[in-house]
Amino acid sequence: MAEPKRQIPRRMDMMQPTPRPLPASPPEQPRTGDRHTSGVLDAIARGERVESRIHEQVANEDPVLGIENFSLFYGPSKALHDVNLRVPRGKVTALIGPSGCGKSTLLRSINRLNDLIDNVRIAGDMKLNGDSIYGPRVDVIELRKRMGMVFQKSNPFPMSIYENVVYPLRIDGVRDRAMLDEVCERSLRGAALWDEVKDRLHASALRLSGGQQQRVCIARAIAAEPEVLLMDEPCSALDPIATGKIEDLIWELKGTYSVVLVTHNMQQAARCSDYTAFFYLGRLIEYGPTETIFTRPLTTETEDYVSGRFG
Amino acid sequence: MRRVADPQQTIRARGEPMLWLCGGALATCLLMVAGLLLFVGWNGGATFWPRPLMAVALRDGSTLLGEVTRDDTYTPSAERLAELPDEWRTAATVAVQSRGGTAHRRLLRTGNTGDHFRWVDDFAVTAETRPELAVVIDRRASVEREAWGKWYGYLDALLLDGEPVATTPRDALARIAKEHPAAMQRNERIESLREHAIGRLADAEEEARLAIRRADLRHGANSPQHGLAQAAFDALRVEQVQARKAIDTELTALRTENERWQLRLRNADGRTEKLHLADVVRIHAPNDLSLAGQLSVYADRWWEFLTAAPRETNQEGGVWPAIFCTVLMTLLMSLLVVPFGVLAALYIREYAKAGILISAVRVAVNNLAGVPSIVFGVFGLGFFCYIIGGSIDSLFYPERLPNPTFGTGALIWASLTLALLTLPVVIVSTEEALAAVPSSMREGSYACGASKWQTIRRIVLPRAMPGLMTGVILAMARGAGEVAPLMLVGAVKLAPRLPFDGDAPFFHPSRSFMHLGFHIYDLGFQSQNSEANKPMVFTTTLLLIGVVLFLNVTAVWLRSRLRRRFVGAQF
Numbered sequence: 080m081a082e083p084k085r086q087i088p089r090r091m092d093m094m095q096p097t098p099r100p101l102p103a104s105p106p107e108q109p110r111t112g113d114r115h116t117s118g119v120l121d122a123i124a125r126g127e128r129v130e131s132r133i134h135e136q137v138a139n140e141d142p143v144l145g146i147e148n149f150s151l152f153y154g155p156s157k158a159l160h161d162v163n164l165r166v167p168r169g170k171v172t173a174l175i176g177p178s179g180c181g182k183s184t185l186l187r188s189i190n191r192l193n194d195l196i197d198n199v200r201i202a203g204d205m206k207l208n209g210d211s212i213y214g215p216r217v218d219v220i221e222l223r224k225r226m227g228m229v230f231q232k233s234n235p236f237p238m239s240i241y242e243n244v245v246y247p248l249r250i251d252g253v254r255d256r257a258m259l260d261e262v263c264e265r266s267l268r269g270a271a272l273w274d275e276v277k278d279r280l281h282a283s284a285l286r287l288s289g290g291q292q293q294r295v296c297i298a299r300a301i302a303a304e305p306e307v308l309l310m311d312e313p314c315s316a317l318d319p320i321a322t323g324k325i326e327d328l329i330w331e332l333k334g335t336y337s338v339v340l341v342t343h344n345m346q347q348a349a350r351c352s353d354y355t356a357f358f359y360l361g362r363l364i365e366y367g368p369t370e371t372i373f374t375r376p377l378t379t380e381t382e383d384y385v386s387g388r389f390g
Numbered sequence: 391m392r393r394v395a396d397p398q399q400t401i402r403a404r405g406e407p408m409l410w411l412c413g414g415a416l417a418t419c420l421l422m423v424a425g426l427l428l429f430v431g432w433n434g435g436a437t438f439w440p441r442p443l444m445a446v447a448l449r450d451g452s453t454l455l456g457e458v459t460r461d462d463t464y465t466p467s468a469e470r471l472a473e474l475p476d477e478w479r480t481a482a483t484v485a486v487q488s489r490g491g492t493a494h495r496r497l498l499r500t501g502n503t504g505d506h507f508r509w510v511d512d513f514a515v516t517a518e519t520r521p522e523l524a525v526v527i528d529r530r531a532s533v534e535r536e537a538w539g540k541w542y543g544y545l546d547a548l549l550l551d552g553e554p555v556a557t558t559p560r561d562a563l564a565r566i567a568k569e570h571p572a573a574m575q576r577n578e579r580i581e582s583l584r585e586h587a588i589g590r591l592a593d594a595e596e597e598a599r600l601a602i603r604r605a606d607l608r609h610g611a612n613s614p615q616h617g618l619a620q621a622a623f624d625a626l627r628v629e630q631v632q633a634r635k636a637i638d639t640e641l642t643a644l645r646t647e648n649e650r651w652q653l654r655l656r657n658a659d660g661r662t663e664k665l666h667l668a669d670v671v672r673i674h675a676p677n678d679l680s681l682a683g684q685l686s687v688y689a690d691r692w693w694e695f696l697t698a699a700p701r702e703t704n705q706e707g708g709v710w711p712a713i714f715c716t717v718l719m720t721l722l723m724s725l726l727v728v729p730f731g732v733l734a735a736l737y738i739r740e741y742a743k744a745g746i747l748i749s750a751v752r753v754a755v756n757n758l759a760g761v762p763s764i765v766f767g768v769f770g771l772g773f774f775c776y777i778i779g780g781s782i783d784s785l786f787y788p789e790r791l792p793n794p795t796f797g798t799g800a801l802i803w804a805s806l807t808l809a810l811l812t813l814p815v816v817i818v819s820t821e822e823a824l825a826a827v828p829s830s831m832r833e834g835s836y837a838c839g840a841s842k843w844q845t846i847r848r849i850v851l852p853r854a855m856p857g858l859m860t861g862v863i864l865a866m867a868r869g870a871g872e873v874a875p876l877m878l879v880g881a882v883k884l885a886p887r888l889p890f891d892g893d894a895p896f897f898h899p900s901r902s903f904m905h906l907g908f909h910i911y912d913l914g915f916q917s918q919n920s921e922a923n924k925p926m927v928f929t930t931t932l933l934l935i936g937v938v939l940f941l942n943v944t945a946v947w948l949r950s951r952l953r954r955r956f957v958g959a960q961f
Contacts (some may be wrong), residue, residue: 236831236849246848
């Protein structure tokens with residue numbers, strides 16, 4: 080840590096609604112008639128198709144990733160039901176929802192990590208910058224190189240920090256030392272870790288603290304300049320200070336990268352994201368700008384969830 | 391209200407009987423292992439210690455000189471006592487009766503000729519002393535004298551050209567200490583001339599002879615190639631005559647010099663005999679040695695044991711070839727088994743889809759580990775030696791047939807057989823190590839766009855390396871101690887040449903080899919003089935344990951290094 084004294088207080092601020100204003104908790108206002116109250120839960124229980132409520136603002140954004148009618152089955156059971164989602168370019172999109180709602184499954188479907196699991200079938204398609212992800216002639220390896228992924232539990236490889244970060248380049252066969260050095264520094268700076276590890280790049284990544292390890296993973300994920308950065312609850316195993324650093328980082332990565340963030344933590348979604356998608360029982364219930372989702376959601380289910388009434 | 395626990399219940403709840411049972415089982419295991427090591431260590435370690443010499447005068451007038459190797463108490467039968475001469479039967483009977491019908495006796499190693507060991511009953515002894523200047527000599531077998539091994543007696547003088555140059559025992563010992571190294575050097579030179587110089591000539595001649603045969607086989611007996619090879623052979627013969635003459639001259643000179651020095655000796659009965667200094671491997675007077683002297687003899691004999699080649703049908707000298715070949719074979723085996731085992735485990739764990747077939751393969755691999763090792767030996771002999779080796783011979787060495795080159799027991803076939811034997815161990819432990827690599831790491835790698843093989847090579851294998859090393863350690867421990875299959879596929883009592891030497895191509899995998907385990911078996915059960923070999927059996931066993939321990943400790947050290955590097959102190 081280069082300047083811990085300055086950083087930690089800032090971190091504490093971060094817990095509060097700065098530097099990005101935290102949307103005020105849902106205002107205590109009576110439900111109005113235009114609100115969707117038809118009872119999505121009942122519809123799901125009856126096995127009916129549930130229409131997602133997509134806010135208009137989403138349509139104005141330039142999509143980097145389009146998920147089109149995507150369904151996924153684990154054996155006989157359907158885990159995702161006809162999801163339609165357009166991930167805007169250069170923004171942070173949070174996927175929230177209670178456990179088992181399929182948000183991680185959807186994230187892992189984007190870079191086709193679910194291919195590794197037996198018995199998984201899918202229907203529908205996704206498009207990364209217009210290129211099909213599930214098309215018949217797609218090279219999965221090449222596809223994954225266009226995305227970066229950060230996992231719930233930090234998973235640095237058993238090698239040095241340097242080698243961890245340049246791993247995506249190494250597997251591409253890059254040998255040029257200068258290029259590797261440059262990518263390593265750029266990625267570590269991008270992951271706000273450079274100042275802390277620049278003197279021990281060749282020490283084992285496993286010796287770092289949990290938060291640092293997760294930032295090594297983020298550096299690794301952005302090393303190959305991915306078109307989309309997928310983050311699967313990146314802070315769930317971290318303490319508040321480390322969490323704050325990662326959240327800061329997500330905020331900084333925005334613009335340069337398009338981030339899809341799965342989170343359990345609604346405050347995190349509120350603090351970090353531009354758009355929020357609420358999933359429930361494998362369905363996309365509502366999708367719109369974060370502020371609207373948290374303050375004036377269109378469905379009661381979303382409101383119940385974001386205000387902590389269930390989930 | 392306070393409930394008072396039933397004491398029976400408490401003890402069961404606290405599980406103390408189980409604690410004692412488990413702890414007791416562990417303690418018994420440790421005790422057995424420690425007992426084994428102590429027993430072998432004690433018996434093997436004491437072999438080379440110079441023991442005091444004992445001179446005993448017997449009632450029948452004879453005198454024996456030797457070292458006590460063991461003693462026991464037995465009940466002499468009435469007939470045994472009745473056989474004794476009249477004049478001391480009474481005394482013996484009284485002695486036996488005073489001990490409640492038992493007698494004490496000692497086994498005396500008397501060496502010299504023929505009968506090496508004598509049981510001496512205490513009641514048959516009239517006097518016993520420890521003569522200060524009695525000497526024990528380790529003798530080499532020589533061309534003109536069959537007797538070898540230990541000689542116990544007294545040193546009278548050292549003779550040069552038949553004339554005494556030192557006449558008191560102490561002077562003679564001092565003079566011998568001065569002259570002996572030179573004699574040993576001459577011996578070594580003779581050995582080296584006989585083995586290398588003459589051996590090389592013989593090899594060259596054999597090679598030329600084979601060239602003729604090769605020409606015959608390829609081009610026919612009347613071909614010009616045959617003529618050329620024959621001419622080369624004749625030329626070589628002429629050339630060799632000169633070389634052989636030079637060697638013979640040197641040999642004769644060395645032998646003549648050796649024959650100038652002689653020891654005049656007197657045995658326990660007072661008979662004198664002469665012995666060439668060159669035939670003495672080691673001479674010392676154990677009763678006269680200080681502690682430092684004893685230690686130096688002890689160290690010297692260990693050194694010879696560890697570094698020299700065996701002499702006198704393996705019963706004396708060292709076991710260096712056996713040590714070398716045991717280690718070499720074990721390393722070669724590891725080198726062969728690790729790639730095979732790891733690749734097989736990789737396929738089973740990483741590539742194959744789980745199913746009945748894979749389960750069946752796994753069961754088969756585990757069962758393979760339970761097959762008796764001699765079965766592998768039989769397979770190795772039949773498949774590697776006869777089929778593969780025989781094919782190699784007929785393809786590449788047809789001129790040497792019917793003498794087999796690869797088509798018989800060989801280092802390479804022994805290593806392959808043991809590799810097969812230890813394959814299940816490596817596969818099972820590698821599989822476990824692979825399974826223990828967290829799936830989060832694989833996913834992390836796949837998410838970076840790595841292919842399956844890149845993930846295996848860069849992430850999974852390094853991470854599984856310590857577990858893989860465990861498999862190698864287990865395989866080495868099993869392979870180094872295995873004897874039964876080796877007897878069929880290449881271990882021999884005495885290998886004239888090491889499989890690794892200065893002659894091109896330096897490594898000769900087709901040679902048969904010596905092995906410590908087989909050496910133990912051979913010493914203990916295959917030689918005529920098992921009583922004399924018993925200490926050597928223990929010493930060789932101690933050495934085998936040491937070698938296996940050394941190999942394992944090296945592997946464990948390597949593993950801990952890898953573990954530090956790849957598994958790390960996560961959380």
